[in-house]
Amino acid sequence: MADRVSENAAATGEGGLDFAFRHCEALVRAGDPDRYFATLFAPAAVRPHLFALYAFSLTVARVREAATNPMAGEIRLQWWRDALQGEARGDVKANPVAAALEDAIVARRLGRQPFVDLIDARVFDLYDDPMPRLNDLEGYCGETASSLFRIASLIIADGTDPGGATAAGHAGVAYGIAGLLRALPWHARSGQVYLPADILGRHGVTREDIVTGRGGPGLKGACADLRGVARRHLDAARAQNAALAPAARRAFLPLALTEDYLAVMDRASYDPLNTLVEVPRWRRLWRLWRAARAAR
16 A cells, blocks of 8 residues: 555655645644654554545644634635535645545545535534534534544555444544543633533533633533543443454554543643643653554
């Protein structure tokens, strides 16, 4: 497969796919370091396409930041839908992320619908509507984070089905909830609330409490409930490990970091709207190394 990637890059010409893959790698390294370091433990032949997948995810996740208003964001997301379905105007391959992703889809024989579903889920990001219910949050994480685990496992398995769709579903919800809790301070300042309204309501928390920075004990309780949900999905994902083909287990390496992030938020000093939830790089690399050894 490494030869196939090299041949495709050569066919595209100097500065073509080779540049696109390097661009994706740099994008992921800067914007999603946990997945970047996890990818370094994957077989070298599949890394370019994993970086293409994660760069695509990062790009559509940042549409709200790049767009001046929701309608402009909708237009950007529609461009990606059109690009995936061969309906975009102009040279799609002029976009390095799109070029690298297209090569990954073709070379690894991936379906296109999961990418379109991921884009559709990201429409929620463009608006300030609250997440209605826990089921809606789990569905959102399923279309975004779970899809990445599933597609990454297919890339590593070279387009064959490695099993583990259920594992990917649970892994994505655990990883996604942990990530949204970590990002809560930034989302709150931009007017976004991903915490489900049904859980917030049980703790007497309103959207205004979050976006105005008031917070309070009710918000800590709601976040604790969500950490419990994340841990249940984490346990369910681990229970499915045996159903995964051994090679594809490396697609799940980022999941090894989830418990450490949740543990930081368990501390009494944790303030959901102000605490920077971080784990030292050395510890993250050690966790990934251990998980990679266990995935053999």
